[in-house]
Structures are given as structure tokens and as C-alpha cells.
Amino acid sequence: xxxxxxxxxxxxxxxxxxxxxxxxxxxxxxxxxxxxxxxxxxxxxxxxxxxxxxxxxxxxxxxxxxxxxxxxxxxxxxxxxxxxxxxxxxxxxxxxxxxxxxxxxxxxxxxxxxxxxxxxxxxxxxxxxxxxxxxxxxxxxxxxxxxxxxxxxxxxxxxxxxxxxxxxxxxxxxxxxxxxxxxxxxxxxxxxxxxxxxxxxxxxxxxxxxxxxxxxxxxxxxxxxxxxxxxxxxxxxxxxxxxxxxxxxxxxxxxxxxxxxxxxxxxxxxxxxxxxxxxxxxxxxxxxxxxxxxxxxxxxxxxxxxxxxxxxxxxxxxxxxxxxxxxxxxxxxxxxxxxxxxxxxxxxxxxxxxxxxxxxxxxxxxxxx
Numbered sequence: 001x002x003x004x005x006x007x008x009x010x011x012x013x014x015x016x017x018x019x020x021x022x023x024x025x026x027x028x029x030x031x032x033x034x035x036x037x038x039x040x041x042x043x044x045x046x047x048x049x050x051x052x053x054x055x056x057x058x059x060x061x062x063x064x065x066x067x068x069x070x071x072x073x074x075x076x077x078x079x080x081x082x083x084x085x086x087x088x089x090x091x092x093x094x095x096x097x098x099x100x101x102x103x104x105x106x107x108x109x110x111x112x113x114x115x116x117x118x119x120x121x122x123x124x125x126x127x128x129x130x131x132x133x134x135x136x137x138x139x140x141x142x143x144x145x146x147x148x149x150x151x152x153x154x155x156x157x158x159x160x161x162x163x164x165x166x167x168x169x170x171x172x173x174x175x176x177x178x179x180x181x182x183x184x185x186x187x188x189x190x191x192x193x194x195x196x197x198x199x200x201x202x203x204x205x206x207x208x209x210x211x212x213x214x215x216x217x218x219x220x221x222x223x224x225x226x227x228x229x230x231x232x233x234x235x236x237x238x239x240x241x242x243x244x245x246x247x248x249x250x251x252x253x254x255x256x257x258x259x260x261x262x263x264x265x266x267x268x269x270x271x272x273x274x275x276x277x278x279x280x281x282x283x284x285x286x287x288x289x290x291x292x293x294x295x296x297x298x299x300x301x302x303x304x305x306x307x308x309x310x311x312x313x314x315x316x317x318x319x320x321x322x323x324x325x326x327x328x329x330x331x332x333x334x335x336x337x338x339x340x341x342x343x344x345x346x347x348x349x350x351x352x353x354x355x356x357x358x359x360x361x362x363x364x365x366x367x368x369x
Contacts, residue, residue, distance in 0.1 A: 003028070006142075006185040006212055008244050012354050016236070016263040019353040022244055024142050025183045026082070026090045027057060031244065032260050032349055034342045035060040035092060035268040040069065041085040044273055045328075045335040048087045053308045054336065055343030058143075059089055060268045063135055064096035067125070068118050072138045080140025092143035092268075095132045095174075097150045097189075098217070098249070109149060111166065129173040133186075141184075145215065146174035148189040153222040160193040167191045168205045175209050185212035187246060193218060194227050196234040203238055213244035213266075220249035220269075229258055236263040253282065253345055253369040257362050260349055272342050276335035279323045283341065286368055288316075290334065295320040302333075306340050345369070 003023055008031075010020045022029040036043050036051055039062045043051055051059065061081055066072065075084045081091050100107055100114050107116045113128035132147035148167040154160060171188050178186045188206035192198030206214060216235065219228050232247070239245050246266035247259050256267055272282060279291040281302055288295075288302075298316040306312050314333055322330035352361035 005182040008213070008242065010242065012356075014353045014356045014358040015261075017260050017349075017353045017358045018245075018263055018265060019350050020244070020265060022058075024090045024185075026088065026142055029057045029090060030346075030350055031265040032256075032346055032353075033057060033266055034256065034346050035266065036273060036339055036342070037062075037268055037270045038085070038087075038091075039270070040065050041075070041081060043335075043339070045277060045331040046273070046339060048085065048089075050308055050336055051339055052089060054340040055347060056089060056339065058092060059087065060092045060094065061085075061139070061141065062096070062099065063093050063132060063139070063145075064099035064127075066093075066139060067096070067127075067135050068120055068123075072135050076138040076140075080138070082140065090142040091139075093136045093139055093141035093145065094248070095136070095145040095147040095189075096127055097148045100127065100150070109166070111169065114147075114149070129170040130177040133174050133177040137178075143185045143187060143213070144178060145187050146171045146189055146211075148191060148217055150191070150218055150221070151193070154193065157193070157195055157198070160191075160195060161198055164191050164198055164202050168202065171206060171209060171211075175211070187211055187213040187215050187244075189215045189217040189248070190235065190239075191218045194223060194231055196231075199231060199235045200238060203235060207240060211243070213246060214239050215246035215248050215266075216264075217248050219247065220251060225255070228255075229262070232259060232262040232264070239263075253342075254366055256345065257349070257366050257369075260353075261358070261362055272338035273335050276333075276338045277331045279330070279334065280338075281319075281334050281341075282338045282369065284365075284369065290316060290319050290330075291323050292320075302337055303341070305344075306337060308336060308340065311337060311340075 004025050007023045012019045020031045038059045113126050115126050129147040136144040149163050151163045188211035190202045192202045244265045247264045281288045295316040301312045352358040
């Protein structure tokens with residue numbers, strides 16, 4: 001199978017969980033996979049080389065933020081995001097729909113585009129499906145997302161239905177603007193809120209357009225965990241088997257375990273890096289809040305198994321001191337620890353699926369991590 005052409009190969013299924021591989025011209029991605037979030041062309045508090053050493057095979061960057069700062073032209077002139085941020089990994093760019101909903105001020109959305117004011121300086125922007133795709137082409141990312149309307153959490157089914165129809169129209173226009181490029185992929189985004197019939201309607205419309213992968217959007221926006229998992233139960237089995245399935249913006253280790261069990265292949269979330277900057281460490285024994293005074297005299301390492309930058313030589317006592325002294329090194333240590341943990345989690349998940357032991361792995365860790 002040519003590495004020059006984007007493709008997906010399903011290697012094994014263990015009940016509904018799936019192990020596979022995505023092929024891109026910049027490298028292959030083993031699935032299920034977790035994408036660390038490099039919102040503004042950087043994964044906060046981490047060198048990209050260390051992210052690679054931690055096991056990452058793909059990262060995510062953000063169209064909305066990059067079009068505002070530093071602006072697309074500045075990135076395009078050096079060849080794209082990979083050159084700009086010195087990243088050899090494949091990059092997925094989201095389209096900006098979620099950030100327009102969550103960050104922008106004075107948003108106006110019509111059939112043509114979203115018009116909004118920057119959350120940074122109030123400058124007015126217009127983002128159409130075509131413009132979002134053009135920006136992502138200029139960023140030269142490897143996986144491109146269609147522009148969708150990501151509505152806020154609502155129980156107004158009529159409103160969600162209207163939004164879904166707009167998102168479908170934008171998906172068609174995104175696909176047309178994307179054109180044909182075998183080295184890149186374009187993913188559609190399934191909307192429909194918490195309503196099964198709307199989710200299936202959205203998916204049916206998108207599959208007719210034949211995207212390279214399918215994402216579930218409009219989740220992790222305030223609904224309960226139970227509601228989110230119900231949506232997965234309703235829709236995932238209907239998603240094409242031969243294409244990657246991406247759950248956007250999720251999540252915690254337990255969310256990932258549950259979603260993998262239901263058939264999801266791809267994840268992204270700011271949680272591991274953001275938590276690292278606030279003193280929280282993810283470990284196989286559970287989450288540790290290193291701010292707590294009980295770690296002042298704990299001389300044991302945070303994770304004996306991490307040898308990147310000798311992280312296994314730093315004691316919890318020392319990290320506690322760094323956090324309470326507001327030292328930047330605390331954020332760097334915990335961010336890298338958490339990135340490493342998430343990548344180890346995904347690696348162990350893949351191994352468990354390939355050996356048909358995922359349920360055993362799930363039961364062992366679902367109430368711990």
C-alpha cells in the first residue's frame with residue numbers, strides 16, 4: 001500500500017473496539033490514536049521533539065487561532081505548519097467551527113459564512129466553508145476538517161435540525177473546495193446533538209459525499225458523560241467500517257477507554273497538557289495533584305518508566321516545590337509526563353485489541369485512571 005496516498009487499514013476487531021493504521025505521506029498512524037493539541041502551532045510547555053519521543057504519531061492544530069495569530073500568510077510563506085513549527089509528524093487541522101461557537105464575540109451565521117469578532121482584539125472575520133479549506137490548504141496540514149456549525153448544547157430539536165442542514169450544505173461546499181489530493185484527507189463531521197435520528201440523518205448525508213474519515217462533532221460541549229456515550233451507542237455502528245472514526249475533543253482516560261470499546265479510532269483533547277500546567281499528573285495509579293502538601297516529603301519519582309529528559313529522576317517532592325514556587329519547569333515536567341502517559345495508554349489499548357484482550361484491559365483500568 002502506497003504511503004504517498006492517504007488510506008486506512010483495519011487490522012483487528014475485538015468486539016466493537018478496532019485496531020488499525022492510517023497511512024500518510026508524512027508517516028503512519030496506529031489507531032486508536034490520541035492527538036496532542038498544538039492550538040497555536042505549539043504544544044504548550046513541550047518541545048516537539050519530546051512529543052515525538054513520547055510516542056506521538058500525529059498532532060492537532062487550530063485553524064481559527066492560526067488565522068487570527070500569526071495569520072495564514074506568515075505560515076504559508078515558509079511552506080506550511082510543518083516547517084513553521086519544525087514538526088515532521090502528520091498534522092490534523094480542525095476547521096474553526098467549535099472555536100467560533102465557544103470563543104468568538106458577536107457571531108452571525110448565515111447560509112454563506114460565519115461572521116465573528118476575534119476574541120483577541122475584536123477584529124472582524126468572515127469564515128466560509130471555502131475559506132476554511134483554503135486556509136487549511138495554506139497551512140498544508142495532512143488531515144483537513146470540513147467547516148461545520150457547532151451549536152451550543154440545546155434541547156431544542158428544531159434548532160439542532162436546522163443547524164444540521166446548514167452543516168451539510170457547508171460539508172458539500174468544503175468537499176468541492178478541497179478538490180482531489182491523494183496525499184491529504186478530508187473528514188466530514190457528524191452533527192445532530194443528542195438525537196439519534198438527527199445523527200443518522202447527518203451521517204447518511206455525509207457518507208453519500210464519501211469523505212476520507214468521519215468525525216463526531218457537537219460533543220464534549222456540556223452534555224453529561226451518559227448522554228455522550230448514548231450518542232456513541234446510537235451512531236458508531238452505522239459509521240463506515242473502512243474509514244477512521246474520530247471523536248472530537250475527548251477526553252479523559254476513562255472516556256477514551258469507553259469510546260474505544262464502542263468503536264472510536266481517533267481522539268484529541270487539551271486535558272493532558274492543560275492539566276500539566278495546573279499541577280495534575282496522570283499515572284497508572286490514578287491522577288495525582290502534585291500541589292498537595294502530602295507530596296512535600298515524597299521522594300519517589302512520578303513515573304519510574306519515563307526516561308525522556310530523565311523525567312524518572314525528578315521526585316514528587318521536587319515537583320511539588322516547583323509548582324508552589326510557580327516555576328515553569330513544573331509545567332514542562334508534568335506536561336511531558338501526561339503526554340507520555342496518554343501515548344502509553346493508546347499503545348497498550350492497541351496491543352490489547354490486537355490480542356483480543358481489550359475487555360480485560362478495560363476492566364482493569366476503567367475505575368483507576
